[in-house]
Amino acid sequence: MHVLIVDDELLARNRLRVLLSDCEDPSAPFLVSEAATAAQALDVLHRTKDHHPVDMIFLDVQMPGQDGLRFAQTLRSLPRPPAVVFISAHAMYAANAFEVEAVDYLTKPVRPDRLQQAVAKVRRLYALEQKAPATMSMGSAAALLIRDRGRTERVPLHQVIYLKAEQKYVTVRTATRSYILDNSLTELEGRYPLQFVRIHRNALVTREQMRSLEKHYTEDDGEGWALRMHAVPELLMVSRRQLSAVRAIMNQPHIQVQPEMA
Known part of the structure; x- marks a missing residue:
């Protein structure tokens, strides 16, 4: 270097x-x-x-x-x-x-x-x-600015795997760590409509990081669907309202949909 x-x-x-x-x-x-x-x-x-x-x-x-x-x-x-x-x-x-x-x-x-x-x-x-795609050079890629205790850190947008609303703040998840952001999900969704997909009222995910759509069961919500992402282990719940839009994106060749179980 x-x-x-x-x-x-x-x-x-x-x-x-x-x-x-x-x-x-x-x-x-x-x-x-x-x-x-x-x-x-x-x-x-x-x-x-x-x-x-x-x-x-x-x-x-x-x-x-x-x-x-x-x-x-x-x-x-x-x-x-x-x-x-x-x-x-x-x-x-x-x-x-x-x-x-x-x-x-x-x-x-x-x-x-x-x-x-x-x-x-x-x-x-x-x-x-x-x-990353050749058009996404490091010098020109968009980024989120994370401000915490007087320190500001730049997180390139292509590193973000998902954004999740947690009470009064948003968790920004990358492959290596999580950050806290003050912006609202609605604001981020409007600013980066080509980057993020809404899968739930409390979550946006990066299109390229979507790995598979799977049947999932929780005691609180019963049977439903969850999204598995690349690079992180956690599953993200998909709401019924957003399921059809998520399914449409699943048609892309690099994303898998788990077959429904009888």
Whole structure:
């Protein structure tokens, strides 16, 4: 993985380079480049694009010349934008950073555990990108912004398996963990009509993650239907009202419907 560190402070670049050495996979060590300004970073991106393109940029927010936020906007116009992780001494720019589709936001001094989390997140994104349609590049994919205790995290939409209403909030489920979101299901359904399918008044699921429709029995509801998703073990109940719409989607070749039992 080619990593570019963009920071006008030499000591900050040196420290981050040392910390990155502890995040390396021995079988695939990092190629690390450095730049002190956005202009120098663009030069690195141009010189390496054909043989070792930059995969991830650690980007300072406040720099001489073009600042990190404006530079991140420039990166989005590239054919293959690198993943951006912002690094700043100030937490107040976090919301702006995620508006330009940053993968993560770290505050100085950077903690080794948070750096490892950011690197792992980028690796997962690239792994998912290999499986995603070619039109869904990491730099342009839509995302949900999760805000929790002063921290904002960007969850790419193609990682979401389902959304489930829980009292006054929505649970966002991915293959690796769950998040809490303040938006309503109705709002999310209207914003992403091609991404999600309503299967119940309290649940939306991602079309591509639907695996099978199965007969299911619960003591509370009796016999009914449940949807099994890829990558997670839990079953999601399908309401009678939504069953016909879900069945129509089940006709797609990659989704299976369990035969009804006599």
